[in-house]
Amino acid sequence: MAFDSDDCEKITTAFRIKEMPRTDRPRERIILAGAGSLTNYELLAVLLKTGTSGMGVLEFAEMILRRFGGLSGLDRVTFDQLRQVKGIGEAKAAELIAAIEFGKRIHEATANRESRQIRSAEDVYELVCAKMRSLDHEELWVINVDSKNRVLAIDQLYKGSVNASTIRIAEVFQGAVSRKAMGIILVHNHPSGDPTPSDLDFVVTRNVKEAGRILEIALLDHVVIGAGDYRSIFDLTAD
Template sequence: MSLKDLPAELRPREKLLARGPASLADAELLALLLRTGTAGQGVLAMAQALLQRFGGLPGLMQATLAELKTVKGLGGDAKRAELAAVLEIARRSMAQRLAERPVFESPAAVKDYVRLQLGGLPHEVFALMFLDARHHLIGLEEMFRGTLSQATVYPREVVKRALALNAAAVVLVHNHPSGLAEPSRADELLTQNLSSALRLVDVRVLDHLVVARDHVVSFAERGLL
């Protein structure tokens, strides 16, 4: 079943045009991109199944072309390429916004950005947002990857990369695949160690963000820095 087979009042396109994009659920927005479902599965049901499989929009944002290819109904190159392109546009748009202005002018945008980048991952990742002297984003880079429970972080490698990028400040970022964004004591100790190491080369740690699928905790907001 395609979108045109739905009653007019249920069609996402008509709903979007009448009420605006914010009125659509995630599955409805995704259905607009997919346009058609598969035999025995309408496009809205397919969109919902896709979100469930990847853990919502954050997980879908992390999906690779190879992963999308395994989804029934996305085997065709055209539909898969279009979806991948839209997801990449969203990621680049958010990164560009953070590169054009100090990141802490919009803490909510920073949290949305890191949640979309890391929130849907099934494994733990430690990343850094490298910032210039005006606190504009140079880039977010994954530095270390671990298991479901821990990642090994080497301060020397963090310092080397910060110097290579001529960063003046950084935001530490890591995810909790468990879905709980509460910082652990180990997270606090790691923050202290990295702050001390980076301070020696005049690079400030402005925050440490702990990312879960639906929530981000800021060390700065908690008074932990």
Template sequence: MINNILSWAEEDRPREKLLMKGKAALTDAELIAILIGSGSRELSAVDLSKLILQSVNNNLNELAKLSINDLIKFKGIGEAKAISIASALELGRRRKESEVIKKPKVGSSADAYEAIRPYLMDLTHEQFWVLLLNRANEIIRPQQISIGGVAGTVADPKMIFKAAIEHLASAIILVHNHPSGNLTPSQADKDLTKKVKESGRMLDIPVLDHLIFSDNGYFSFADEGIF
């Protein structure tokens, strides 16, 4: 019977090991085993992967030089599995060539406004977003929280901090737009800001600002000293 990964004990399965311990815990052979899914009648997927690696002295750079025809010479490796291995190695090569994209840093309300502007420009209805920041005040990502109508939108603090916790944010900036262009905060805006800020203090995820966005400018709670 073919040694399929699904027939292994759970703690021995590379996929489960990756989920439990993280990708760095897997050996090169285990990572390749995930790609090929099953081995041959004689070898498990991991053992077959070890055999392939041994043929290139366990050197991934040399493995990347093998052609599809070279790979399918191994019993248990068909064209589809060979293509999976070659594709993964090609992605790794391209990653090395890619430049690391520097995350934009927020040092002022103007920086926050420019970062969120592409997401809120020209909208005719209200939306509520948060900028999730790391410890260096670099933007991890902008995250949409809710979509409303022309006159308002509801933002649930639980959803705000769910997004922050999921992305390991160290701080957040609240943003919502006023399609009318009126930048005066409503009492509801003030109450929500206070509520979210207090929640952030308890969770050790500080709320640095709340921007009211319009196409022609913004209102910053922090800049106006009512934060």
């Protein structure tokens, strides 16, 4: 009888963990072969610990991943959204949210952002994506860099709508002036997930770039973050 890979996954997750050979159980495999040997739903099953009535923990984990659109969706999930899943109470929802946030903080720490050198828009994306891509609201951050484009600090400047009418140029450059930064990089997110810059994004870029010329603090780029992707306004407007 032939079946595809999806069928294989369904057959595997239909087993309850206690029915599986001990060496095939997720926790035991972490001990024997490391966490990297587990699939995404198996890792989630370890965090969940138990399934629901009529559904084993592996099948439950697979259902949750599919419901929220995989890892990228789970990255943006809220406590209230998890509580709407039958079988997830307050304690389990809190544990999952804590695990997701802990992963983001590990990524942020290993990025070593306070001494990282920015060479491209991709570097900017890697620096901020763990935090910024999962936000459900718009934020504008200012990355301050030295003469070698090494990160001095990141100022989280605005929350909410980011447009030319709400942004104060003095606030954008305040951190750079106090730190004697040689340049800044603007970065903001689009909660919709589409990183395509809006007309207002281009206006903000022009205004900040012109002010930077006067202050002798160069605007090096303006990067828009989406769900798993980014756009560099400087790349889009390059001659």
